[in-house]
Amino acid sequence: MNLFSEEKQEFHLPDAHLVYIKNCFSKSESDMYFNTLLKNTNWQEDDITVFGKTYKQPRLTALYSNTDTSYSYSSITMHSQPYPEEISVIKQRVEVLAQHKFNTVLLNLYRNGNDSNGWHADNEKKLGKQPIIASVTFGEERPFHFKHRTLKDQRHKVMLEHGSLLVMKGLMQKHWLHQIAKTKKDIGERINLTFRNLISI
Numbered sequence: 001m002n003l004f005s006e007e008k009q010e011f012h013l014p015d016a017h018l019v020y021i022k023n024c025f026s027k028s029e030s031d032m033y034f035n036t037l038l039k040n041t042n043w044q045e046d047d048i049t050v051f052g053k054t055y056k057q058p059r060l061t062a063l064y065s066n067t068d069t070s071y072s073y074s075s076i077t078m079h080s081q082p083y084p085e086e087i088s089v090i091k092q093r094v095e096v097l098a099q100h101k102f103n104t105v106l107l108n109l110y111r112n113g114n115d116s117n118g119w120h121a122d123n124e125k126k127l128g129k130q131p132i133i134a135s136v137t138f139g140e141e142r143p144f145h146f147k148h149r150t151l152k153d154q155r156h157k158v159m160l161e162h163g164s165l166l167v168m169k170g171l172m173q174k175h176w177l178h179q180i181a182k183t184k185k186d187i188g189e190r191i192n193l194t195f196r197n198l199i200s201i
Ligand SMILES: O=C(O)CCC(=O)C(=O)O
Pocket: 106, 108, 117, 122, 135, 144, 160, 178, 180, 192, 194
């Protein structure tokens, strides 16, 4: 029996395939991972340079990998640390549900509604041509917006709930952009883990 089947939603969109699994982790597991990751992660606050101006990135991040690697996006280069035990356990569950293996995870901590992740695609060369990215949420739920680069009627959102998994596949990173927008609502912290497979180039 597949415990998760009734909670699985699939979105077949032009040039993208998304799978949303609401209860990848139970409420108690999710509470425990949220507290552990919040406390034990070596969160860093990076500077980002846009059009020659330097700002603080509006969220905290961390990079873990089973190999000593670095990952560059925008103007930032991150260096990986080895997986802590709890991230290896999370990764195993995600790999079963996403039916894909990952060698790196980027963590984001959105401290409140003022933290965000602007419109972008995860299309760095190191991710390969049709990357599969699996995104886990613990803590405050936030809407995930995504829009097609050229088909203007293709704009959607999915609420990413505590303990959920969203898998982005197909040509999503080539043809779509996604974001976590700021909100004026008084909300708490959200931790996001995006599992990725980096290739050597
Ligand atoms: O926080 C999220 O759900 C999305 C994170 C994301 O898009 C990224 O780190 O590339």
